[in-house]
Amino acid sequence: MQSRSFFKSRPVQSLGLFGVIAVALHGTSSFASDAESTESSLREDLAHYLRPSEIPAPADNQITPERVALGKALFFDPRLSGSNSISCATCHSPGLGWSDAQPTAVGVGTKHLGRNSPTILNSAYNSTQFWDGRAATLEEQALGPIADPGEMAQDLSQLVDKLSRIKGYHPLFEAAYPGESISEQTMAKALATFERTIVSTEAPFDRWVKGDPTAMSDAAVRGFHLYEGKANCVACHSGFNFTDNSFHNLGVRPFDEDPGRYKVKPVAILKGAFKTPTLRDVELTAPYMHDGSVKTLRDVVSFYNGGGKIKENLSPEIRPLNLSDQEVDDLVAFMRALTGEPRSVTMPRLPVE
Ligand code: HEC
Ligand code: HEC
Numbered sequence: 001m002q003s004r005s006f007f008k009s010r011p012v013q014s015l016g017l018f019g020v021i022a023v024a025l026h027g028t029s030s031f032a033s034d035a036e037s038t039e040s041s042l043r044e045d046l047a048h049y050l051r052p053s054e055i056p057a058p059a060d061n062q063i064t065p066e067r068v069a070l071g072k073a074l075f076f077d078p079r080l081s082g083s084n085s086i087s088c089a090t091c092h093s094p095g096l097g098w099s100d101a102q103p104t105a106v107g108v109g110t111k112h113l114g115r116n117s118p119t120i121l122n123s124a125y126n127s128t129q130f131w132d133g134r135a136a137t138l139e140e141q142a143l144g145p146i147a148d149p150g151e152m153a154q155d156l157s158q159l160v161d162k163l164s165r166i167k168g169y170h171p172l173f174e175a176a177y178p179g180e181s182i183s184e185q186t187m188a189k190a191l192a193t194f195e196r197t198i199v200s201t202e203a204p205f206d207r208w209v210k211g212d213p214t215a216m217s218d219a220a221v222r223g224f225h226l227y228e229g230k231a232n233c234v235a236c237h238s239g240f241n242f243t244d245n246s247f248h249n250l251g252v253r254p255f256d257e258d259p260g261r262y263k264v265k266p267v268a269i270l271k272g273a274f275k276t277p278t279l280r281d282v283e284l285t286a287p288y289m290h291d292g293s294v295k296t297l298r299d300v301v302s303f304y305n306g307g308g309k310i311k312e313n314l315s316p317e318i319r320p321l322n323l324s325d326q327e328v329d330d331l332v333a334f335m336r337a338l339t340g341e342p343r344s345v346t347m348p349r350l351p352v353e
Contacts, residue, residue: 041211049209049240055124055196061139061189063196066175071194073172073348074187079162081152083108088145088191091117094345097284098198103292107151114258116292119285122278124196127245131274131290134264138192143184156184163187168351200241200280201340208337216337223334226327231304233331235317242279242338248315249273251308252289260290271313283339297335301328 042050057063074080078087086108091100098119100106105113115131123129128136135141145151146159163169164182176193177186205224207215216224227233238244247261247270255262255272262270274290288294294303303309305328307320323331 043209043211046209050206051200051240055199057124057193057196058137058139061193063193064176066172067177067190067193068197069348070172070176071190071192073169073350074191075194076348077350079166079350080146080154080159081108082154086152091145091151092120097121097281099285101286103287105151107148108153111150113150115290116287118277119281120195120198121281122198122200122241124199125241126243126275128275132261132264133247133275138195139185139188142188142191142195159187160184166351167353172351200278201343203280203340204337205334206340217333219330219333220337221334222327223330223332223337226323226331227334230327231301231321231323231331232317233304236276236315237279243276245276247273247275248317249313250289250303250318251310251312251314252293252303253291254310255313258291269313272310273315279335279338281339283336297332298328301331 055063061067075088075092078085078090080087091105091107092098093100098121100117102117104115105117107113118131123138128134129138129141130144135144143156146154147156160182169182173180173182173186173190176190180186204215204220208221227237236244236246236248249255249260249270249272251272252274253272259271261273261275262268282288283297286296288297288300294300301323304318305321305323308314308318
């Protein structure tokens with residue numbers, strides 16, 4: 001693999017519409033680094049690891065700055081919860097890799113829920129949402145946590161009334177969805193649009209792929225070769241978002257405690273199977289797995305090295321890996337090289353009155 005000749009010059013992808021929106025809205029130039037690296041020579045054989053310049057969005061809910069602004073206000077607004085105290089950002093906090101640093105999420109009344117809060121980073125690219133994939137789109141996903149009695153416990157029709165009484169929301173909805181009213185649908189569409197803009201920024205690994213051989217440490221480079229080779233993480237964590245968007249049982253927990261994908265699709269092989277999560281920014285989102293039972297990245301690799309914990313109905317790729325301590329460390333170094341440049345996120349001023 002190392003012997004391939006791979007340095008070829010190639011112009012860098014354009015910023016695309018989204019880059020412009022992101023820069024305008026967040027007032028940051030996190031995408032400028034992409035534009036500046038026109039001199040670098042891409043490793044063509046690894047180009048599939050770079051983020052596509054287009055963010056997928058449904059035809060009836062294209063990304064516009066007004067929709068992003070409304071969705072951002074809703075995302076950070078605790079008045080979306082029945083107790084007016086929990087926002088989406090409580091569990092998907094930008095300071096914590098868009099997650100919450102808890103083993104499992106804590107909802108209204110400090111009740112612990114059954115599953116870990118996943119990051120919403122790159123959720124635009126997921127082909128299903130939730131650990132078990134029970135929602136097909138971000139629009140479909142968005143209202144779930146609001147109405148869920150354990151999460152935000154807010155009756156949705158009452159929420160529409162509540163938001164309609166906050167005058168400051170009217171112009172935001174009208175600008176985002178002209179002629180449509182404040183409704184469950186427009187709320188969901190705006191939240192989904194904001195989430196689509198939360199995409200990964202350039203990581204040391206990306207700079208390495210783009211042709212800078214010094215961007216990753218030797219340990220991380222060795223880790224990358226293990227990831228694609230002996231450890232075969234790439235079998236499931238594939239492509240630029242490091243996920244196959246599919247479901248596997250790693251033996252994290254007995255499946256009678258949480259059947260995972262099997263509850264959505266009752267096929268035997270899916271007992272205890274959960275969605276492959278992204279590895280982008282994974283360093284920032286401990287603890288790990290659908291139940292938050294694995295504390296550190298090193299513990300994750302040790303878990304795989306042992307071939308899973310509950311060895312029942314395991315995915316066929318999960319087997320002891322015979323990795324040395326050094327190889328375990330190298331894989332961890334590689335995952336840390338997937339952490340993107342920090343992006344500044346400004347808190348929106350929420351509408352009042
Ligand atoms: C109390 C904590 C909590 C709150 C509040 C919350 N979430 Fe979540 N979120 C979770 C948990 C836990 C999951 C995983 C649940 C599951 O898989 O069954 C999740 C899953 C998601 C996912 C799926 C990500 C993926 O990769 O599958 C998205 C998107 C998301 N939430 C967005 C939101 C939005 C938008 C809001 C506000 C309307 C919100 N969340 C409020 C805890 C929370
Ligand atoms: C058979 C498919 C498969 C293989 C092979 C695989 N993974 Fe995973 N990975 C998953 C799934 C599925 C989950 C979530 C499982 C769960 O929570 O029950 C996961 C979870 C993780 C997590 C936790 C992420 C988070 O946000 O909680 C990390 C880190 C990770 N894998 C890294 C690796 C590494 C490193 C390798 C190679 C040693 C690897 N994976 C091999 C499918 C796979």
